[in-house]
Amino acid sequence: MNFLNKITILLPVLVVLSGCYERTDQTLSPPENARRVTVSVKVPDGITLLPMQMLYRSERCKTKSYNSSNEAYEIRGYNGFKQTFSTQGSNGIRQQRIAIDGGGPCQWQLNSIKVSFKIADDNPLVKGKEVFATNYIFDFDDYGLSDGYGTGRAKEFNGNIYLRAEFFPVVTQLSDNDISLELFGGETEYEKWRRRFRLHSTQNIFIAPLAHLSKVVTLTPPKKTGNFTATYPDGSREEIPRISPDYEKLLSMK
DSSP states (O other): OOGGHHHHHHHHHHHHOOSSSSSOOOOOOTTTOOOOEEEEOOOOOTEEOOOEEEEEEEEEEEEEOOOOOOOEEEEEEEEEEOOOOETTTTTTEEEEESSSSEOOOOOOOEEEEEEHHHHHHHHTTGGTTTEOEEEEEEESSSSSSSTTTTTOOOOESSSOEOOEEEEEEEEEEETTTEEEEOOOOOOOOGGGOEEEEEESOEEEEEOOEEOOOEEEEEEEEOOSSOEEEEOOOOOOEEOOOOOOSSHHHHTTTO
């Protein structure tokens, strides 16, 4: 669950957004015949779609990394930024079309994109809680973005991709002053519920999440030692060994 990864979630963003030398030209200038991908998200009521994070890399413009002995070595340059989605009509679909071939002096190539959404701030559940986003990562090359976004390992996928998943709010209470809220769509350690994909020949990505915002799960820690306890929307309770509720059970309650 995300509340165990508060530090690891923040670190990759710093690497992505500041990994280049200051002198590296990060200008994108896609050629007219550039390969492109269209990302569409059907945003359900009560959900906020966050700006999409994009990571480009360059073989031409190198940057430095360091090994455990603090010795520098060259790696492909990083160029990371965020961009908001545009609204498509009145059907709740937000869309962004971006270049895979970024061009520019560094000949940037799209490495990864991250699509994120969360429970809207006007939902009463949000009050007094740290809200974590739900993420999808799509890789067009080797790993660039960290694994610390709760998506699981990448699955190989060819062609256009349509993703429909069901999510439930999970409130995790570690203490009176440490309560988190996130949308849960299955334990991503299992392949069938992973939200990271290594794409090949993909021109369209469509994500259609379904959020059951009234079906809340509460996780409470043991008083001393032992497992967390999950309280489900129907009032039933059970100990959970993996700090994740039973997703199949949740699906039966929707």
